[in-house]
Ligand code: 5GP
Ligand code: MG
């Protein structure tokens with residue numbers, strides 16, 4: 001285990017197993033709809049890559065980057081688009097692929113934005129759900145795992161841009177964010 005972690009919540013095998021199950025559910029839902037899977041950079045990049053391999057129907061992908069956290073471990077409540085989609089979503093069945101739903105502010109903003117652009121439907125798949133963090137009324141349509149109200153890293157999720165490359169997910173030691 002990486003030395004800055006307090007504990008591991010989900011190992012590589014558990015994550016891959018769960019993603020396989022999610023992929024099957026999404027394939028049923030999106031059969032013959034040519035969905036557009038939108039990865040929310042950068043946290044969801046590992047999840048996106050593993051998930052789409054398990055969704056066995058024709059689909060397209062695009063990427064979007066938002067900012068609400070900076071390098072801190074608390075939400076600022078302000079969502080900005082740092083990188084927008086390459087192509088219009090009008091008439092498309094969209095699946096937003098997120099790493100984690102915490103306050104829900106990012107997803108509420110993204111969902112409203114895509115609906116405003118006239119997507120045919122907008123659904124959300126998130127690998128992690130942290131229900132105790134919620135500030136607005138939004139739920140993922142599918143999620144991999146519920147997590148406690150702690151700051152987690154690994155498998156795409158960072159602290160100050162680090163730990164994204166860990167193949168597992170764990171709770172970061174409090175002393176790591178107290179240092180900086
Ligand atoms: P929101 O609070 O808007 O639901 O979450 C916004 C983003 O904050 C998430 O997509 C994720 O990138 C980041 N975030 C929320 N909770 C955590 C966490 O426990 N660990 C890490 N590394 N990022 C988080
Ligand atoms: Mg995210």
Ligand code: MG
Nearest residue numbers: 043069158159
């Ligand atoms: Mg982050």
